[in-house]
Amino acid sequence: MPVREGSLFGLGTILKVVKISKASRLLEANFSRFQKMQTKTFSMMTNGQSVIYTIDPENVRAMLVTQFDSWELSALRKTAYTRLLGHGIFTTDGDAWKHSRAMLKPSFTRGEIGNVEMLERHSESLIKAIRLQQDQNSVDLGDLFFRMTTDFATEYLFGEPTESLERGVEDGFCEAFSGGLKYIGKLSRVGRLGLFFGRTKFQAERRYLYNFIDRYVRRTLEDAKDGAKFPSRHTFLHELSRQTNDVVRIRTELLNILIAGRDTTASLLTNTWHVLSHRPDIVARLRKEIASDLPPQKRPTFEELKNLTYLSAVFKESLRLHPVIPLNTREATVPTTLPKGGGPDGTQPVFVAKGQPVIYSSYAMQRDKNVFGDDAEEFHPERWLDTDEGKGIRPGFSYMPFNAGPRICLGQQLALMEASYVTVRLLQEFESIEARDNRPWTEEIGVTCVNKYGAKVALA
Template sequence: MNISRLPLVAKAAALLTVAYILYQIYIQLTIGAKRRAFQREKGTLPVPWLYTLKDRFMGVDVFMENMKALKARNILALGKSRFDLQKVRTYRMVMLGRDVFITIEPENLKTIQAVDFKKWSLGSRRKTAFRPLLGIGIFTSDGADWQHSREMLRPNFARSQVGDLATFERHVSHLVEAIPTDGSTVDLSEMFFRLTMDSATEFLFGESTESLTKGSSEGFSDAFMRSQDFVANNSRWGSWAKLFPANKQWLADQKFVHDFVDYYVQKNMAKRSELLREKSNAEKSGRYIFIDEIVRQTEDPIRIRSELLNILLAGRDTTASLLTNVWDTLAKRPDIWSCLQSEVAKLDGKAPTFEQLKEMKYLKGLLNESLRLYPVVPVNSREALEDTTLPLGGGPDGSAPVFVPKGQVVSWSTYAMHRRRDYYGEDADDFKVERWLDDAETGRKGLRPGWEYLPFNGGARICLVSDSSPVKAIQTDIFKGQQFALTEASYTTVRLCQAFSKIESRNPSPWTESLTLTCVNLHGANVALKL
């Protein structure tokens, strides 16, 4: 071909084509050769493609199918059905031009989150989507930034009085007072989100929003929830989200959320000199205030705000979502309500201690089962920082290791994994508290799951209060980094059971997913409670 005879545009196109071909040849001879040798050494096999995928270039067909399912509130169920119908545990697909592996293999998740933790990141698209709202914090960063957050926050969690239930008692008493006792319908979900906002802001800022008594939190809750919805949607579009300008509502909500937290940041920064002279605010007042401890460690107001928002998201939304799912179930399952009331009755109406909560086996099984079927973080992903492998998923039967090139995204569905019949039995879709309990008569042991049960993820990212290795910590206590949320959910459930003897469901609809950054029942927990 004589390029000199072609028009200018055609010349440019031809030169670009030639350059691309030469680049691909170079890649195949250099990086490609190394990768092929690496794959031979590790014995990896290709991951099977998603059987419904037709567009392997952009994956527009699967993306549109996902968006339709998201709108219909059944995207989690769709994800599970793909594994069931294809009869694999790992498959490959393309989403808007991005190659993605989807897996529900526990060994793969153990590798990603613990064994080879340093080889994986949150991924550029997730950080780009989350940071405009949450900033650089413990749940939105990798590498040095994440390590800095971890070292800054871990001692504070170790000192925090998650076992001191006095704060919970005050806010739960407000919750009980706000619930009608005349048999009228109340949406406990709305109240749970107010409860967890009140307790989280007191723990974080030293001042509660008192939304249960005031009836609002000055608009913060609504702005925070709408912001999460916007961020979650942007993360699904990835780099294509740049094509959609930020709307006025999002910008207003973002500013409201930041201004709300900045008020407390500036207030506490003003007394930093006084805080530095004290060892701990807990020693002075007997009360632990999270922001004071952070202010002692950094003068960066943006970093302080970011860490507070990161912890607020984890402490408020996960707990409220868990409580909503639990109480929707309790209202629809008189058998579970009766068993739970029998266990709570052993307290003789007294508020439980932290030690007593830990000994309540049925309550723990109830929370575990709710988190199994309705995990509050039902999907997640990581991006490879270097060429690496996963132990399972390759080949027709998924038993071979998988080559994962640098930049490859691996996503997983906790929702689908928690419903695997080979782990949880043929009744895996059924809500059975008993699967977690020991049976003294038959000698049957309750579930003691490992990496196949990850309601809060695993590895280093949940072990803020542990100095153990990520693997040992997760095997010892998967809830270690989530003690605050689980303690609050347990305490709230017990006190409500003590306050009310009867419950009636006012919501005939089945559990329906409402997915933002966390997941909760779309229909809330509409019930009637009686003394």
């Protein structure tokens, strides 16, 4: 396996990570490193230990599926994320993770995901917010998407929306949650070095979030104690209140799942609409598909959304080029091996010591020209479509926008459904889309990854 030399104990590597992160070039630099070394797996001293970096789909498949029990979340991630999220589905392994996942599963059934009435209410609020800003030269859909998905996720999970869209800049929840996630995301990449930057602000944001969510939790627990009937629609908060009256435990689980319900969808929408504002050809084809499959201004149903194949291809391509989780890490729980990367030609297994981290980059892996073609760095939704000439691309473990194996994202169908519904409604409502920011897509990495400059557009 190739070895890239680092400074003593890898301190120089961490300082470089801090520098290129500030320049919004972490993903690009990581991708370039694989290209320059002409390998899919190498090791380097990072943060005081030897770390393996890989973009080999066989290695990723081993960690996430075939050798699942030999791997766990990295200690760095768990330490960083726990500072805000506590011990929930994104910060635990083993039995604790299984218990969190079992509690979550009922919230993502077909009946819950297909609630288009709720999606319509929040889409209408989004459209209203856009129209209120029409006197300006542009609207930042990125900001509005994060507020809308916050409203939808809190109603979906808590039973009551935060009304972040209506409150706008006066809403403290969105700002506190976004700030907190950026901070723990930074800690997960640079470790304790990140504690020297923004700690006081983070503590204030965490305090605000905890107090905000605890009000929901205590009110629900009081209602349960007083014998009040829960609403007919299942919510995650009510399910949790049936299982425990521990406010901290309930708050922890709610915060964890809010990331999936809010940030994943908002990042996907922002990244996609940044592209759409610069690609009238894609917008025209989307409008044609919507007009063909839906009567004018008809609100789409769950099944109708699933049949919009070009829209699905657009989101697949967005998640390929701009994955919302672009980097991930696992640590070996026992001495083990990865299938590829060793030997003179990189085809032999690689030994991994107990506790040794392995970092894999979906961002780099999903740009592999051997898998996706010579145009792998271009936004080309057609690569996913079946035609008379042949089937669309089937990349296997070279493409994992929602993870894979036992830890595959429970909320992926909900995220895609919400993103699809909102996109259809905006295209139905507005006849023209013009970009108001010509800067290229630029990474901003917290817990998820989104275009740093949002999606600034003019809609009419």
